[in-house]
Amino acid sequence: MTNSPPPYPGQPHPYGPVPPPKPPGWFRRLSPGGRTGVILGGVLSVFLLCCSGLAVVGSFGDAPQQQSGRRAVADENVPTAAAPIVVPSTPAETTPAPPAPTTASPTPSPTPVVTTRTETSTQKIGYAERTVKDSSLAEGKRVVRTRGVAGVRTLTYEVTLTDGVPTGRRLVKSVVTRQPVTQVVAVGTRRPSSSGSSGCDPNYSPCVPIASDVDCAGGSGNGPAYVSGPVRVIGRDIYDLDRDGDGIACD
Numbered sequence: 701m702t703n704s705p706p707p708y709p710g711q712p713h714p715y716g717p718v719p720p721p722k723p724p725g726w727f728r729r730l731s732p733g734g735r736t737g738v739i740l741g742g743v744l745s746v747f748l749l750c751c752s753g754l755a756v757v758g759s760f761g762d763a764p765q766q767q768s769g770r771r772a773v774a775d776e777n778v779p780t781a782a783a784p785i786v787v788p789s790t791p792a793e794t795t796p797a798p799p800a801p802t803t804a805s806p807t808p809s810p811t812p813v814v815t816t817r818t819e820t821s822t823q824k825i826g827y828a829e830r831t832v833k834d835s836s837l838a839e840g841k842r843v844v845r846t847r848g849v850a851g852v853r854t855l856t857y858e859v860t861l862t863d864g865v866p867t868g869r870r871l872v873k874s875v876v877t878r879q880p881v882t883q884v885v886a887v888g889t890r891r892p893s894s895s896g897s898s899g900c901d902p903n904y905s906p907c908v909p910i911a912s913d914v915d916c917a918g919g920s921g922n923g924p925a926y927v928s929g930p931v932r933v934i935g936r937d938i939y940d941l942d943r944d945g946d947g948i949a950c951d
Contacts, residue, residue: 815861825851827880837888837938838912848883903935914939916950
């Protein structure tokens with residue numbers, strides 16, 4: 701049917717709208733040489749499929765025969781089982797069990813003996829020193845008026861002994877049994893008179909020079925002034941020349 705124009709212009713076609721023509725397929729769009737190649741390729745593919753199918757069927761047919769041959773060879777290689785050898789059994793020797801070891805009971809350790817005892821010891825207490833000024837002494841001279849005496853402290857300890865060996869010590873008492881005695885030292889403050897070293901000290905007769913210190917000539921003193929005796933002490937023995945206290949110095 702051709703797409704003829706309607707019999708009357710402006711009116712619809714009596715058979716309805718005509719569809720557009722279909723485009724040609726891929727095979728028709730090929731050139732003549734291409735179509736020939738496609739046909740030959742299809743024929744070759746069918747031939748190869750037939751040959752491969754025959755080869756597969758033949759391999760399945762030969763498989764049972766090969767397996768039966770392999771089984772026969774394997775059966776020939778299997779050795780025949782030998783008859784078992786019976787060995788007469790001998791009665792086993794019975795070994796007596798060793799006696800159970802005896803465990804010695806531990807010896808109880810002796811109980812330690814703990815005792816205590818008292819010990820005492822003494823300790824020195826140092827004495828203090830006090831200085832006093834003395835105008836009767838030459839300036840700078842020091843004379844011990846009261847000698848110091850160290851005190852004593854008594855310490856009491858409780859000693860613990862274990863089996864006779866000291867294992868502990870504890871102080872239980874500390875008592876001062878003798879008080880220390882303070883040492884008193886007199887320090888002279890008297891300056892020499894304007895007459896200088898030629899002046900005489902009024903505490904002695906005959907003349908004893910006034911100086912920072914005077915010692916007996918020929919003695920162990922270190923001066924700086926010396927006097928030859930005998931010299932009578934008429935006042936205070938500020939230079940400590942009368943060592944024996946009989947009133948006569950440097951005798």
